[in-house]
Amino acid sequence: MISERLVMLVREKGWASLNELQLKSIGIVKRGDNVLITAPTGSGKTEAALLPVLDEMLRTSPEPVSLLYITPMRALINDVFNRIKWWADKLGLTIARKHGEVSQREKNMRNKVKPQILVLTPESLKIDLDWAPRFRENYRSVRWIIIDEVHEIAGNKRGAQLSLLLERLRKLFSIDPQIIALSATIGSPEEVLELISGSSSRRRTVLTYNGTRKSSILVEYLDTSRFTGDEYWAKVAWKVLGEIEPVTIVFVQSRYAAERLFKELSSLGLEEIAVHHSSVSGEIKEDIEDKMRKGYVKAVITTRTLELGIDIGYIKKVVVVGSPATALSLAQKVGRSGHREGEESRGVVIATSVAELLESVAAAENMLEGIIEPQKLIPCPLDIIAREALGMALSGVEVTPEILASLARDSKVCRDFDEEQARRLLDFLSSRKLMKRGDKGYRLSSGFFKIWSFGRDKKWWSRDFSEFFTVISEREVFQVRHGENTIGELDSQFVYRYLRVGDTVRLAGRSWRVIDIDDNSKKISVAPAPRETSEIPVWRGLAQSVSNEVLIGVINVLRRGVSKENILLSEEARSIIEKAREEWMRINGDEAESKVWVHEKGDSQVIITFMGQRINEALGLLLLSALSRVTTSISLKVTPYAVMVKPKIDLGEVFGRFSCFNELKRELLRVVDRHPLYVSVLNELRYSLGAIGDKSDEEKEFVKSEASRQLLHQYMDIDGLWVMINSLRKGEIELRKLESEPPSFITEELSSTLELKPWYRDLSGALQKLLKGWAFTVEEISEALLLPARTIEHKLKEMRKPGSKARVTKFIDTETGEARWCLMDDLPGLASDGDFRESFTPLDNKQPFQLKIKADSDDAYMEFVFTPSLSVISEIINKVPFDEIYELQVQPLVNGIYRNLSPRYYFVKKSIAPYLVLNGVAYLQKIKGLE
DNA sequence: GACCTGCTGCGGGTTG
Numbered sequence: 001m002i003s004e005r006l007v008m009l010v011r012e013k014g015w016a017s018l019n020e021l022q023l024k025s026i027g028i029v030k031r032g033d034n035v036l037i038t039a040p041t042g043s044g045k046t047e048a049a050l051l052p053v054l055d056e057m058l059r060t061s062p063e064p065v066s067l068l069y070i071t072p073m074r075a076l077i078n079d080v081f082n083r084i085k086w087w088a089d090k091l092g093l094t095i096a097r098k099h100g101e102v103s104q105r106e107k108n109m110r111n112k113v114k115p116q117i118l119v120l121t122p123e124s125l126k127i128d129l130d131w132a133p134r135f136r137e138n139y140r141s142v143r144w145i146i147i148d149e150v151h152e153i154a155g156n157k158r159g160a161q162l163s164l165l166l167e168r169l170r171k172l173f174s175i176d177p178q179i180i181a182l183s184a185t186i187g188s189p190e191e192v193l194e195l196i197s198g199s200s201s202r203r204r205t206v207l208t209y210n211g212t213r214k215s216s217i218l219v220e221y222l223d224t225s226r227f228t229g230d231e232y233w234a235k236v237a238w239k240v241l242g243e244i245e246p247v248t249i250v251f252v253q254s255r256y257a258a259e260r261l262f263k264e265l266s267s268l269g270l271e272e273i274a275v276h277h278s279s280v281s282g283e284i285k286e287d288i289e290d291k292m293r294k295g296y297v298k299a300v301i302t303t304r305t306l307e308l309g310i311d312i313g314y315i316k317k318v319v320v321v322g323s324p325a326t327a328l329s330l331a332q333k334v335g336r337s338g339h340r341e342g343e344e345s346r347g348v349v350i351a352t353s354v355a356e357l358l359e360s361v362a363a364a365e366n367m368l369e370g371i372i373e374p375q376k377l378i379p380c381p382l383d384i385i386a387r388e389a390l391g392m393a394l395s396g397v398e399v400t401p402e403i404l405a406s407l408a409r410d411s412k413v414c415r416d417f418d419e420e421q422a423r424r425l426l427d428f429l430s431s432r433k434l435m436k437r438g439d440k441g442y443r444l445s446s447g448f449f450k451i452w453s454f455g456r457d458k459k460w461w462s463r464d465f466s467e468f469f470t471v472i473s474e475r476e477v478f479q480v481r482h483g484e485n486t487i488g489e490l491d492s493q494f495v496y497r498y499l500r501v502g503d504t505v506r507l508a509g510r511s512w513r514v515i516d517i518d519d520n521s522k523k524i525s526v527a528p529a530p531r532e533t534s535e536i537p538v539w540r541g542l543a544q545s546v547s548n549e550v551l552i553g554v555i556n557v558l559r560r561g562v563s564k565e566n567i568l569l570s571e572e573a574r575s576i577i578e579k580a581r582e583e584w585m586r587i588n589g590d591e592a593e594s595k596v597w598v599h600e601k602g603d604s605q606v607i608i609t610f611m612g613q614r615i616n617e618a619l620g621l622l623l624l625s626a627l628s629r630v631t632t633s634i635s636l637k638v639t640p641y642a643v644m645v646k647p648k649i650d651l652g653e654v655f656g657r658f659s660c661f662n663e664l665k666r667e668l669l670r671v672v673d674r675h676p677l678y679v680s681v682l683n684e685l686r687y688s689l690g691a692i693g694d695k696s697d698e699e700k701e702f703v704k705s706e707a708s709r710q711l712l713h714q715y716m717d718i719d720g721l722w723v724m725i726n727s728l729r730k731g732e733i734e735l736r737k738l739e740s741e742p743p744s745f746i747t748e749e750l751s752s753t754l755e756l757k758p759w760y761r762d763l764s765g766a767l768q769k770l771l772k773g774w775a776f777t778v779e780e781i782s783e784a785l786l787l788p789a790r791t792i793e794h795k796l797k798e799m800r801k802p803g804s805k806a807r808v809t810k811f812i813d814t815e816t817g818e819a820r821w822c823l824m825d826d827l828p829g830l831a832s833d834g835d836f837r838e839s840f841t842p843l844d845n846k847q848p849f850q851l852k853i854k855a856d857s858d859d860a861y862m863e864f865v866f867t868p869s870l871s872v873i874s875e876i877i878n879k880v881p882f883d884e885i886y887e888l889q890v891q892p893l894v895n896g897i898y899r900n901l902s903p904r905y906y907f908v909k910k911s912i913a914p915y916l917v918l919n920g921v922a923y924l925q926k927i928k929g930l931e
Numbered sequence: 932g933a934c935c936t937g938c939t940g941c942g943g944g945t946t947g
Contacts, residue, residue, distance in 0.1 A: 072936060072937085073935095073936065073937085074936090074937075099937080099938090100937060100938045100939095101937095101938090104939095104940095107940085108940090108941080108942095111940095111941080121936095121937065121938090122937085123937050123938065124937090124938090127938085127939065127940085128940095131939065131940065132939085132940055132941085133940080133941090134940075134941065135940080135941095152935085152936070153936080156936090158936075158937085253933060253934070254932060254933050254934070255932080255933085255934080256932040256933090257932080257933090260932090277934085277935095278934080278935065278936090303933085303934055303935075304933095304934050304935050304936095305934090305935070307934095307935085308935070308936080454939085464938075464939090465938090465939060466937095466938040466939055467937090467938060468938085468939090469937080469938060469939085470936090470937045470938050471937090472935090472936060472937050472938090475934095475935095488932075489932085490932085491932090491933070493933090494932095494933085506932090507932075508932085544933075544934075
């Protein structure tokens with residue numbers, strides 16, 4: 001099947017023969033189909049794709065560049081480059097590699113010695129298509145494209161980007177290169193193949209190869225519920241220590257956990273172990289990988305970094321600490337072990353809670369059954385399409401709506417993208433000055449280089465030009481500071497979702513009270529706080545969410561017990577599962593039909609749905625919107641099993657409000673921009689669409705609706721929620737009250753989940769808009785904006801200070817005695833003829849009062865005596881030698897019992913001071929009258 | 932103290 005020359009080389013490599021996968025793939029690849037080969041790591045995939053292509057290349061000695069080998073990771077490029085180079089050198093083929101860390105010198109060589117084979121990242125391909133006019137011409141002769149580790153990008157925005165790039169390549173040179181994609185076991189191979197095939201006219205073939213390798217999974221339970229801090233880690237370390245058989249990979253869920261466990265294992269006397277995660281330098285990582293190949297280490301503690309890509313030699317065993325959450329992630333981790341033909345992959349999962357235990361068993365069952373989660377791509381991500389439009393313009397093309405629409409459609413990134421939508425996108429980019437109309441279409445405009453800047457005339461919001469080519473956004477963190485000292489960093493998603501001013505958070509081994517959160521500078525100021533029970537533990541609540549497939553598996557385990565034979569359970573794990581099953585059966589009995597249970601306790605309500613994270617997230621958003629009409633203090637927790645909400649709400653009534661899907665969707669869209677994750681989604685879009693700079697406050701409807709759409713798609717399942725509501729309405733699912741306690745693992749899971757809190761992006765802008773022309777109490781504002789009162793009050797106090805963009809002030813509503821806030825500039829209007837006139841009108845203007853004023857908190861008061869009329873007061877105030885008053889106080893001249901009630905006003909501009917003095921007098925006279 | 936992935940081209944000039 002392949003030429004003699006290659007066969008000789010296979011022998012020279014020392015291989016007895018090609019393996020089953022390689023033999024199978026040669027025939028299929030030679031047919032010229034677009035192929036997706038799914039096979040476990042270490043089964044010789046690279047050669048399976050490469051050999052038939054090399055064979056063809058030998059026959060035709062094609063022009064440079066004829067083979068593109070694309071992989072999503074730099075480390076993998078270096079690895080693959082060296083492997084292919086061995087063949088290329090022997091066969092007299094030219095080869096080059098390209099990624100961000102390849103030296104300029106090596107990159108420059110490409111134009112001198114043209115490579116027939118080019119190994120590169122999707123981002124480097126984009127650079128060539130957008131920005132390398134000279135080298136780009138070589139792509140004309142591309143005949144094969146191998147895409148390695150395609151499962152790493154098919155489900156995310158990099159996948160959409162690559163799909164668009166491949167389509168651009170086809171259209172640019174009217175070519176139809178053969179696509180050969182390589183992937184680990186995935187859930188939706190056909191769709192992935194379709195996405196990268198785009199408009200190619202070649203036949204599609206999926207080649208699935210499971211090999212002879214079997215897996216066995218041991219699930220263990222470690223009860224950590226009574227332990228915290230050092231004790232917790234000591235317990236985990238002991239457990240892990242007992243599992244290590246060289247070489248073992250131990251997967252944990254955070255870099256911190258990796259370092260902490262390493263320390264603990266070392267102190268237990270374990271030597272020859274290492275830590276591997278993204279913050280470890282590349283050099284050290286390579287050294288560790290080398291030691292693994294040589295068997296010089298006993299164990300490596302790692303995050304996901306060792307799940308990806310390169311060859312790490314023979315691994316005896318894999319240990320996973322915590323819930324694997326998806327069968328895909330478990331399969332990829334366990335697949336790292338037992339690379340010898342015919343040998344088992346051995347995985348041990350250590351669950352640290354009952355829910356984790358159930359999820360681990362379910363994930364293991366799914367994995368062994370081959371139930372792997374499908375890749376879920378956001379359909380039609382406008383930000384990614386915009387980047388391709390800009391990229392084409394950067395390459396000198398005038399982009400027309402026709403070109404853009406057919407590119408998006410043919411690439412399958414956006415199947416129903418029409419010219420009208422394309423025109424709207426291009427018009428929006430033009431309105432943001434990234435593009436402008438040319439003779440035939442849209443060209444690049446100077447605004448593009450203001451965002452993606454070369455360093456000259458850089459604005460504070462500018463990004464480096466090179467960042468234009470990647471869709472991976474920088475990990476955003478808030479810096480936590482106590483005075484001048486930096487305490488640590490917190491992930492922005494964590495902050496948006498769970499942290500508010502006034503909360504107590506645990507960080508760097510102590511408790512801190514949050515004093516201020518500045519969204520612009522991404523800084524949080526804190527002060528030491530006494531230990532409280534209500535503090536927020538940073539490490540909880542943000543783990544990867546449990547997939548629906550695993551959730552269904554959990555329900556099966558609860559109904560039927562553990563069914564697979566190759567899942568081993570420790571005695572303890574088995575009895576814990578039995579206990580959980582008993583509790584489950586106690587409330588559900590043997591009845592097959594689904595129910596939604598509602599359990600009330602005190603002022604809170606637990607809704608047990610078992611419908612998964614995404615439906616429950618949507619339900620949470622719906623409850624947030626419903627409750628916001630009733631109250632201002634809402635507490636909400638979301639898990640895949642249940643939603644907890646405070647205060648209680650009549651669910652039947654809430655669900656009854658919607659008679660069709662569109663009504664439900666409209667309601668959710670109304671409140672979605674207050675969802676804490678909205679900010680992160682929006683931030684990701686803003687740069688691609690140019691929605692930044694001065695006008696960022698008034699987000700254009702265009703950007704807002706795209707951000708809402710992506711948020712709903714990514715984190716919530718509103719179709720699923722509608723199915724649930726509709727089934728409840730039709731009586732197919734029962735809404736039943738649960739009188740007894742819910743199963744304890746559900747309560748346990750809820751208690752370790754953090755409260756979700758609404759977030760307002762640009763809160764001062766929202767307050768400014770709301771307050772315009774009127775005056776509200778904090779309670780009223782908090783209700784209107786769905787935010788806790790203390791957050792509002794904090795912001796308003798900040799906004800009254802000089803220098804604030806929209807200054808506010810507060811006065812007393814004499815009718816109710818409540819404080820009302822308004823825009824400082826609105827005060828004269830409200831005082832003279834608004835509904836609040838009474839609050840600024842003294843009942844008696846003969847009675848003398850005393851006025852006390854100071855410019856700063858340390859200053860002494862200036863004191864004046866006056867009788868209340870606007871002109872008299874203004875005259876007095878004008879004697880004050882400063883424009884900004886720090887504190888202003890009005891007192892009755894005669895001592896009385898209400899002397900202590902003298903109203904005080906802070907941060908007052910001199911021009912509005914007379915009105916506040918009148919307000920103080922009116923208030924004092926009112927309560928005097930009440931005496 | 933969630934995790935992971937990526938990131939100018941081209942040609943002319945100077946220096947050893």
